[in-house]
Amino acid sequence: MISPDGYPRSAVLAGGTFPGPIIKGNKGDHFFINVEDKLTDNTMVVNTSIHWHGLFQKGTNWADGPAWVTQCPIIPGHSFLYNFQVPDQAGTFWYHSHLSTQYCDGLRGPLVGKGTPPNPANKPDPFKVYDPNDPAKHMYDVDDESTILTLADWYHFTAPSAPTPAVFNSTLINGLGRYQNGPLSDLAVINVSYGKRYRFRLVSISCDPNFIFSIDGHNMTIIEVDGVNHQALTVDSIQIFGTSSLRTIPGQRYSFVLNATQDVSNYWIRAQPTLGPNQGFVNATNSAILRYAGAPEQDPTTNSSSSQPLVETALHPLVPSPVPGKPVPNGADINLLLEISLDPVTNKWLINGTTFDIPPAPVLLQILSGKHRPQELMPKGNIYELKPNKTVEVSLRLLPGTPGGPHPFHLHGHNFYVVRSAGNETYNFDNPVIRDVVSTGTSDDLTTFRFRTDNAGPWFLHCHIDWHLDGGLAVVFAENIPEIAHENPPIAWDQLCKIYNDTIG
Ligand code: C2O
Numbered sequence: 001m002i003s004p005d006g007y008p009r010s011a012v013l014a015g016g017t018f019p020g021p022i023i024k025g026n027k028g029d030h031f032f033i034n035v036e037d038k039l040t041d042n043t044m045v046v047n048t049s050i051h052w053h054g055l056f057q058k059g060t061n062w063a064d065g066p067a068w069v070t071q072c073p074i075i076p077g078h079s080f081l082y083n084f085q086v087p088d089q090a091g092t093f094w095y096h097s098h099l100s101t102q103y104c105d106g107l108r109g110p111l112v113g114k115g116t117p118p119n120p121a122n123k124p125d126p127f128k129v130y131d132p133n134d135p136a137k138h139m140y141d142v143d144d145e146s147t148i149l150t151l152a153d154w155y156h157f158t159a160p161s162a163p164t165p166a167v168f169n170s171t172l173i174n175g176l177g178r179y180q181n182g183p184l185s186d187l188a189v190i191n192v193s194y195g196k197r198y199r200f201r202l203v204s205i206s207c208d209p210n211f212i213f214s215i216d217g218h219n220m221t222i223i224e225v226d227g228v229n230h231q232a233l234t235v236d237s238i239q240i241f242g243t244s245s246l247r248t249i250p251g252q253r254y255s256f257v258l259n260a261t262q263d264v265s266n267y268w269i270r271a272q273p274t275l276g277p278n279q280g281f282v283n284a285t286n287s288a289i290l291r292y293a294g295a296p297e298q299d300p301t302t303n304s305s306s307s308q309p310l311v312e313t314a315l316h317p318l319v320p321s322p323v324p325g326k327p328v329p330n331g332a333d334i335n336l337l338l339e340i341s342l343d344p345v346t347n348k349w350l351i352n353g354t355t356f357d358i359p360p361a362p363v364l365l366q367i368l369s370g371k372h373r374p375q376e377l378m379p380k381g382n383i384y385e386l387k388p389n390k391t392v393e394v395s396l397r398l399l400p401g402t403p404g405g406p407h408p409f410h411l412h413g414h415n416f417y418v419v420r421s422a423g424n425e426t427y428n429f430d431n432p433v434i435r436d437v438v439s440t441g442t443s444d445d446l447t448t449f450r451f452r453t454d455n456a457g458p459w460f461l462h463c464h465i466d467w468h469l470d471g472g473l474a475v476v477f478a479e480n481i482p483e484i485a486h487e488n489p490p491i492a493w494d495q496l497c498k499i500y501n502d503t504i505g
Helices: 365-367 466-470 481-486 495-502
Strands: 023-026 030-035 050-053 079-085 091-097 106-112 144-154 171-172 190-192 197-204 209-217 220-225 230-233 242-247 253-259 266-273 287-292 307-309 333-344 349-351 383-386 393-399 408-411 418-419 436-438 448-450 457-463 475-481
Touching: 023 030, 030 050, 050 079, 050 209, 091 197, 091 253, 106 197, 144 266, 171 266, 197 242, 220 242, 230 242, 242 253, 307 457, 365 457, 365 475, 365 481, 393 475, 408 448, 436 448, 457 466, 475 481
Parallel strands: 023 106, 144 197, 190 287, 242 307, 333 393, 383 475
Antiparallel strands: 030 079, 050 091, 091 106, 144 171, 197 253, 209 242, 209 266, 220 230, 220 253, 266 287, 333 349, 393 448, 408 436, 408 457, 418 448, 457 475
């Protein structure tokens, strides 16, 4: 039982807290994360499975975590050892349950990969590796980078009993918040000292809403997007004391630099949801507090000034990276158009006319047991075979009249170049943003991204609104099937699903 917003409810937690404990590592580290299922409350899902969002899992597809894609669910009384290396990634990630809508009930938390390799004598901190000619290089040099800000939607009902649509009751920043007409419960306080420069890591661990994020009186200089360093971009550089804002969709992360150079005082940190009845800041809902050392311990009285929102097309990777394929629309080896719609009768989500239903066995297990032809793989119509060493272009479009947008789409096993952002008629093949969750438009509009098939495995591509994923808004890319068939997971596959099958049936 926890009451993060003053309303007690039963929750599904990792390590007993919401959000779950911060998992930290260094670039190059090997992670051994043993997940023991001790869940007992049958008003929620008691099986589980955990995904390490944003990590590529190269060569360890089996440790990726999505139930029914790479594994059977873990059942109460049993455990699963996720055992993988993170050789070449550093930045801001997160982890969450990837079974049903379980993470909405609490199983979600941050994961941070520091740039320092295990032996710091080897190399300088990659966070501080920058192009010496980049005028923004100083932005990577901060006094403190320990602050993580998680943004979450929170519900007063359990996910299995959620009504349709499921509307959240409160916004939690670092696991604390208030609901409308609820008690004035504690808010998260972020302490800073005047004159210092901070790297803040912002993680949307949302199940559903987007948030417009801002800090009164302060600009934010973005330096990292979804685990990739980007050229420093100060949102709202025009207004000196202006407030800048950025929109996070479920699953996205940003690091930004904040200069603590305003008056010693308290300032509202705002995460305004873009849907639901909880908009605004009545009784400090949707808020946390930025407090300077020496300021009184009281609520801020600041107002948000007009804000200049982040535009995705203004983001560019710090290390320029050529987009694979030809710099024209449909210029990849494989060009896929995925059209999204909602079946009004079944209320299931469709991609190119088919919904993702739970398959009879995890897709990985199907491949390992000898099904190598995509037409043999279940669920039918949702599995796309991708040959190795190809460039893939994926375009996402909502068929006219499709509700629920914008939909945040996440690809496992990769990040991607966003060559056309929602709401843009034009393509950008010149150093576009690299990320692992991208927004579709709300209407008949294209979002297009590219990646290389350099990672064997069945990888999920799905809407990160957990209610929509549960409603089938997903496909699987079966990448390099012959190589998957040769992979040897260091665990007894049939045994794992046997425990599940023998117990659950
Ligand atoms: Cu963060 Cu498939 O998810």
